[in-house]
Amino acid sequence: MGVRPFGGVTTLAGTAQPIFGSALTAAVTPPPDPYSNNLTPGSNETQVSITVASTIGFLPGDRVTVGLAAAFNPGLVAAGSIPDQGTVKKITDGTHMVVQGLKQHHAATGEWVVLNEDAGNVHLTPVAITAIAYIGVASTVAAGDPSVIDILAITSGDPAGVVDFESIGMSQPYQLSQFWIIGTGTYIPRFTQI
DSSP: OEEEEOSSSEEEESSOEETTEEEBOSOBOOOOOTTTSSOSTTSOOOEEEEEBSOOTTOOTTOEEEEEEGGGGSTTOOOGGGOOEEEEEEEEOSSSEEEEEOOOSOBOSSSEEEEEOOEESEEEEEEEEEEEEEEEESSTTOOTTOTTEEEEEOSEESOGGGOEEEEOSTTOOOEEGGGOEEEEEEEEEEEEEEO
């Protein structure tokens, strides 16, 4: 597939956010399978329109995961809090997309829709970082958090601060839903798929 941008120049809000995701902005409940009248494993996967802060960066066919920030904390997620999984079927407009396969109700605030694709490379370029941006593999990312794997240093258009996670050989070892960031300023995220 090659290089994919995600959202262009992205603003950091000062709170932990997924690098490849968008906030859910309206409650959503997927309809049940019309034949079994439930959403249990083995039932037909239904489609539902969801509302997010921005659909920029998502494409039809992308796998997504939806859930509370606490659901994106590897090893510490309670069994009933595991993120919901689905596939983007259609991008309706700048804030709406149709997703197939969701099984749970999702609240209007505090939940994220995160790209859950495999990637061979994750690349972050600082545009104007006004406070160190911490990059981690959990939604708990913050200064001193054990999930921190790198930083974007305070910079103003200095490309020397680029963060680049490269794959080994021809593998695609990264799950995009694992990348979270906290800080203030702007940056450009992108990833590469084989």
